[in-house]
Amino acid sequence: MRWRDKRRSSNIEDRRGTRRSGGMKMGGGLGFILLIILFLFLGKNPLNLLSEGNSTAQYESQSGSSQTNDEEAEFVSVVLASTEDAWTPVFERSGMRYKAPKLVLFNDTVNSACGMTSAATGPFYCPGDSKVYIDLGFFSELDRFGATGDFARAYVIAHEVGHHIQNLQGISMAVQRLQRQVSKKDANQLSVLTELQADCYAGVWIHNYEKQQDLLENGDIEEGIRAAASIGDDRMQRHAGQRVNPDAFTHGSSQDRTQWFKVGMKYGSVSKCDTMGKAGVKL
Numbered sequence: 001m002r003w004r005d006k007r008r009s010s011n012i013e014d015r016r017g018t019r020r021s022g023g024m025k026m027g028g029g030l031g032f033i034l035l036i037i038l039f040l041f042l043g044k045n046p047l048n049l050l051s052e053g054n055s056t057a058q059y060e061s062q063s064g065s066s067q068t069n070d071e072e073a074e075f076v077s078v079v080l081a082s083t084e085d086a087w088t089p090v091f092e093r094s095g096m097r098y099k100a101p102k103l104v105l106f107n108d109t110v111n112s113a114c115g116m117t118s119a120a121t122g123p124f125y126c127p128g129d130s131k132v133y134i135d136l137g138f139f140s141e142l143d144r145f146g147a148t149g150d151f152a153r154a155y156v157i158a159h160e161v162g163h164h165i166q167n168l169q170g171i172s173m174a175v176q177r178l179q180r181q182v183s184k185k186d187a188n189q190l191s192v193l194t195e196l197q198a199d200c201y202a203g204v205w206i207h208n209y210e211k212q213q214d215l216l217e218n219g220d221i222e223e224g225i226r227a228a229a230s231i232g233d234d235r236m237q238r239h240a241g242q243r244v245n246p247d248a249f250t251h252g253s254s255q256d257r258t259q260w261f262k263v264g265m266k267y268g269s270v271s272k273c274d275t276m277g278k279a280g281v282k283l
Helices: 031-041 044-053 066-092 138-144 150-169 171-179 183-214 222-230 233-239 254-267
Strands: 013-014 102-105 109-112 113-120 124-126 131-134
Touching: 013 066, 066 102, 066 150, 066 183, 109 131, 124 150, 131 150, 138 150, 150 171, 150 183, 150 222, 171 183, 183 222, 183 254, 222 254
Parallel strands: 013 102, 102 131
Antiparallel strands: 109 113, 124 131
């Protein structure tokens, strides 16, 4: 990615170096699935995540304000700015004003409107305060699962911003209300549809931003597609030595995630990302 000469966002809140005590909140970020896999690989019971709290330090960022970490922070700032530049005109064409999210950089644990959350949860979006949260140590875990490269990391950030778009649209709250009224299986399916839409919105981001800036290099699109595929629920279950169980999916299969990301990239239109409508779900 040609990112070094691009605009930085002013919507960065750097809380790195601020250590907080407290347990871990299970969130909807991409990293939680990765964490489950790591626990299974190490022969641990994933249920222990509910009680281990800050003992998950082996998965938390240790880089602090190192040079590598600072460069990654610069990269995150550029990607966030690119989402602002992409989504602002998309909203304007619909007669709306885009209100950009804040992105919080943190180490170890962070307190948000969604509660105290560990870095082990991975990047997440909190609709309560309209902020994206990320510990930069997550990028190393992403590399370990084959989602390497700058654009793979940018895809993750754009996916979380996609949840912010859903929040602005009222989709997030509508899904949560419906999930409380249905079975666990159906609630999981609603979660999958929500995540797939965020994947599609990540594609909408790069479609619209690339019209403004020459960001992508050869191989970048493939990195994003590989990242979407690497965190599919079916692939995660296979990595854990489990049989593939679609009823337990919460983020979508590798095929579905890549498909919806490609839809967003191809059309660059929010209307093409109606995963709920396509599945016959009325919010």
